[in-house]
Amino acid sequence: MIAQRPNKRATISDVAKLAGVSISTVSRVVNETAPVADETVQQVRHAIETLDYTPHAAARTLAGRRTGTIGLLLPEISGAFYAPMLRGIEAGALEAGFDLLIHASSAVLQERGNGSLPLAEHNVDGLLVFTDRLTDSEISRLYRRGFPLVLLHRTPPAGLDIPCVTFENKAGTRRLIEHLIIAHGCRRIGFLAGPDGNEDSYWRELGYREALAAHGIPLDPSLRSVGAFDEEQAEAAVAAWLRQGIELDAVFGGDDEGATGAIQALQRAGRRVPQDVAVAGFDDVPFARLMTPPLTTVRAPIEMAGQQAASQLITLIQGGESDSSTLLPTELVIRRSCGCA
Amino acid sequence: MIAQRPNKRATISDVAKLAGVSISTVSRVVNETAPVADETVQQVRHAIETLDYTPHAAARTLAGRRTGTIGLLLPEISGAFYAPMLRGIEAGALEAGFDLLIHASSAVLQERGNGSLPLAEHNVDGLLVFTDRLTDSEISRLYRRGFPLVLLHRTPPAGLDIPCVTFENKAGTRRLIEHLIIAHGCRRIGFLAGPDGNEDSYWRELGYREALAAHGIPLDPSLRSVGAFDEEQAEAAVAAWLRQGIELDAVFGGDDEGATGAIQALQRAGRRVPQDVAVAGFDDVPFARLMTPPLTTVRAPIEMAGQQAASQLITLIQGGESDSSTLLPTELVIRRSCGCA
DNA sequence: GGGCTTTCTGAAAGCGCTTTCAGTATAGCA
DNA sequence: TGCTATACTGAAAGCGCTTTCAGAAAGCCC
Numbered sequence: 121m122i123a124q125r126p127n128k129r130a131t132i133s134d135v136a137k138l139a140g141v142s143i144s145t146v147s148r149v150v151n152e153t154a155p156v157a158d159e160t161v162q163q164v165r166h167a168i169e170t171l172d173y174t175p176h177a178a179a180r181t182l183a184g185r186r187t188g189t190i191g192l193l194l195p196e197i198s199g200a201f202y203a204p205m206l207r208g209i210e211a212g213a214l215e216a217g218f219d220l221l222i223h224a225s226s227a228v229l230q231e232r233g234n235g236s237l238p239l240a241e242h243n244v245d246g247l248l249v250f251t252d253r254l255t256d257s258e259i260s261r262l263y264r265r266g267f268p269l270v271l272l273h274r275t276p277p278a279g280l281d282i283p284c285v286t287f288e289n290k291a292g293t294r295r296l297i298e299h300l301i302i303a304h305g306c307r308r309i310g311f312l313a314g315p316d317g318n319e320d321s322y323w324r325e326l327g328y329r330e331a332l333a334a335h336g337i338p339l340d341p342s343l344r345s346v347g348a349f350d351e352e353q354a355e356a357a358v359a360a361w362l363r364q365g366i367e368l369d370a371v372f373g374g375d376d377e378g379a380t381g382a383i384q385a386l387q388r389a390g391r392r393v394p395q396d397v398a399v400a401g402f403d404d405v406p407f408a409r410l411m412t413p414p415l416t417t418v419r420a421p422i423e424m425a426g427q428q429a430a431s432q433l434i435t436l437i438q439g440g441e442s443d444s445s446t447l448l449p450t451e452l453v454i455r456r457s458c459g460c461a
Numbered sequence: 462m463i464a465q466r467p468n469k470r471a472t473i474s475d476v477a478k479l480a481g482v483s484i485s486t487v488s489r490v491v492n493e494t495a496p497v498a499d500e501t502v503q504q505v506r507h508a509i510e511t512l513d514y515t516p517h518a519a520a521r522t523l524a525g526r527r528t529g530t531i532g533l534l535l536p537e538i539s540g541a542f543y544a545p546m547l548r549g550i551e552a553g554a555l556e557a558g559f560d561l562l563i564h565a566s567s568a569v570l571q572e573r574g575n576g577s578l579p580l581a582e583h584n585v586d587g588l589l590v591f592t593d594r595l596t597d598s599e600i601s602r603l604y605r606r607g608f609p610l611v612l613l614h615r616t617p618p619a620g621l622d623i624p625c626v627t628f629e630n631k632a633g634t635r636r637l638i639e640h641l642i643i644a645h646g647c648r649r650i651g652f653l654a655g656p657d658g659n660e661d662s663y664w665r666e667l668g669y670r671e672a673l674a675a676h677g678i679p680l681d682p683s684l685r686s687v688g689a690f691d692e693e694q695a696e697a698a699v700a701a702w703l704r705q706g707i708e709l710d711a712v713f714g715g716d717d718e719g720a721t722g723a724i725q726a727l728q729r730a731g732r733r734v735p736q737d738v739a740v741a742g743f744d745d746v747p748f749a750r751l752m753t754p755p756l757t758t759v760r761a762p763i764e765m766a767g768q769q770a771a772s773q774l775i776t777l778i779q780g781g782e783s784d785s786s787t788l789l790p791t792e793l794v795i796r797r798s799c800g801c802a
Numbered sequence: 803g804g805g806c807t808t809t810c811t812g813a814a815a816g817c818g819c820t821t822t823c824a825g826t827a828t829a830g831c832a
Numbered sequence: 833t834g835c836t837a838t839a840c841t842g843a844a845a846g847c848g849c850t851t852t853c854a855g856a857a858a859g860c861c862c
Binding site: 144176178 | 847849851
Binding site: 142143144154155156157160179181183184185 | 808812819
């Protein structure tokens with residue numbers, strides 16, 4: 121059994137005492153905020169070394185009113201989507217010398233008695249928000265306080281001028297669906313929506329409708345279901361279509377996870393992909409090209425979105441100005457799941 | 462363009478003033494640490510409301526010397542492994558009313574000039590360490606200070622009594638390899654190791670060797686390569702084997718990602734899995750059962766490991782005792798990639 | 803040599819909170 | 833009635849740091 125034996129940490133005054141200087145001087149050599157005589161620097165460094173001193177972050181924050189850290193709020197880490205996003209965000213943060221703190225939690229956000237967000241406005245200088253969980257009112261509360269905020273893949277509540285970074289969902293989906301229609305003659309294309317209220321999904325659906333409309337294909341409501349950007353739910357949704365005998369010549373999975381689920385359901389029901397039913401996704405996660413068949417999808421610059429969001433946030437924190445909205449282009453990636461050779 | 466207009470936040474004294482009480486009283490109603498008259502509570506609550514007051518975390522930490530938060534240090538979030546792990550950790554933390562802060566970064570850890578870890582010992586009460594990046598010396602520094610620490614999937618540096626949570630890697634791998642040998646008659650089984658220095662991989666390799674030895678199969682060094690628990694690297698490693706004309710009747714991928722890469726390489730080279738070459742992984746990530754062919758693997762209780770680690774850490778933080786080492790059982794999961802129908 | 807920067811240093815005032823400590827007022831009890 | 837618990841409240845002392853502010857020492861100019 122292991123127990124914890126608390127152990128006093130050295131403070132700045134311990135260091136000052138040992139080095140025979142004042143705490144101001146120690147602070148100066150630690151932060152390099154003012155010239156200090158070489159000899160003094162040596163002494164202080166030595167004292168720091170021997171005491172194994174590290175500044176206490178909370179004290180620093182309190183006195184200096186900044187943390188050097190940005191926070192990321194996200195629903196739940198899973199799925200291939202997050203790796204590139206985090207890479208991008210981290211790159212953006214690092215570039216400016218900021219740390220990244222992630223708060224991944226679905227449940228927590230609401231149920232805190234005191235109603236305060238975990239890392240919001242506390243341990244971080246600014247917040248990257250990528251979750252539908254944070255309500256509009258929470259967001260506007262933070263906004264009204266002047267807390268630096270950047271939204272990832274969602275637009276701000278009406279009237280609030282909060283920067284946001286999103287993909288060109290509509291046009292990307294439209295191009296994809298049109299490919300299905302034109303190149304493969306699909307007419308009955310199933311649409312799997314994302315989670316309720318998801319904005320990306322909203323725009324993708326608009327793109328889907330536009331594509332149909334542009335080619336004179338009537339919208340069939342029975343061809344819409346919810347896949348929730350989740351493999352299992354998507355699989356279930358497609359299985360339900362199949363059970364109901366709904367005819368399909370293609371399925372748009374909503375995203376790549378949804379497409380994966382769709383393929384599972386189709387194959388399980390004995391339909392061949394793409395010979396019997398074409399399938400396409402959105403995002404182009406790393407796995408997409410490795411699937412059997414390789415997935416036709418829309419490439420979204422996930423990593424770049426993260427990067428941009430982070431650097432916009434940091435600009436904001438540092439008192440600069442930021443574009444109110446960034447729309448990143450997407451690109452059609454044709455592989456085999458749509459029927460192309 | 463959006464600029465940030467900083468905005469004074471209300472402090473505890475603002476609230477006290479508005480409510481006509483002292484700050485001690487405000488603190489008491491916020492924290493419920495002592496009885497306060499009903500009427501006073503009302504006034505304070507009202508003042509908090511109108512001022513939209515939230516306590517300043519850093520100040521709180523500084524004064525109260527605890528953060529109510531545990532930190533998780535990990536190399537880079539990607540791969541299917543993390544979702545269940547994080548779910549588990551979060552569950553463990555939530556249960557005890559702690560927040561979870563994640564610091565995901567490969568690069569950062571070393572290169573910080575001041576040598577201090579980001580969230581270590583600062584914004585958190587304790588640390589869950591899941592990365593090979595944190596050197597032994599860093600770990601023992603933290604340990605010597607009495608900073609609560611729990612290691613995930615790695616054992617502590619020699620002599621340090623730090624709790625750790627690991628899987629039963631050796632026995633699990635041995636069972637898996639023996640299945641390949643006994644049920645499928647495999648004799649030439651490729652072994653893809655994890656990243657350099659990875660402990661899980663070390664034990665798995667021992668299990669692999671034991672299995673071979675137990676069945677009188679000589680160890681062939683050319684059958685060992687590094688897949689680094691990474692799909693691409695594993696694919697490259699297997700491709701190299703194939704190019705060199707090395708004979709194989711099975712490949713153990715090191716983990717499920719490695720197995721995925723192995724399958725890619727094999728299929729790309731025209732070998733059928735499992736007819737020509739059997740493939741197996743380790744972890745049983747969600748995706749494993751959905752692959753073609755479904756992956757034979759060893760199920761590791763990833764989520765439970767996270768849970769346990771978190772609650773052990775919290776026990777430690779709260780001054781309790783903790784087991785020094787937890788070894789979680791693994792289970793063989795037979796699907797089709799090994800050749801079983 | 804006097805006045806002027808320039809370089810370096812320490813004292814001290816907070817940052818916003820928690821937590822004794824020392825009450826005052828009221829209730830309970832003999 | 834007097835004495836002691838009990839409920840409630842405020843003053844004040846930090847927590848460990850950053851940051852003026854002011855001063856001492858040293859170098860520069862005329």
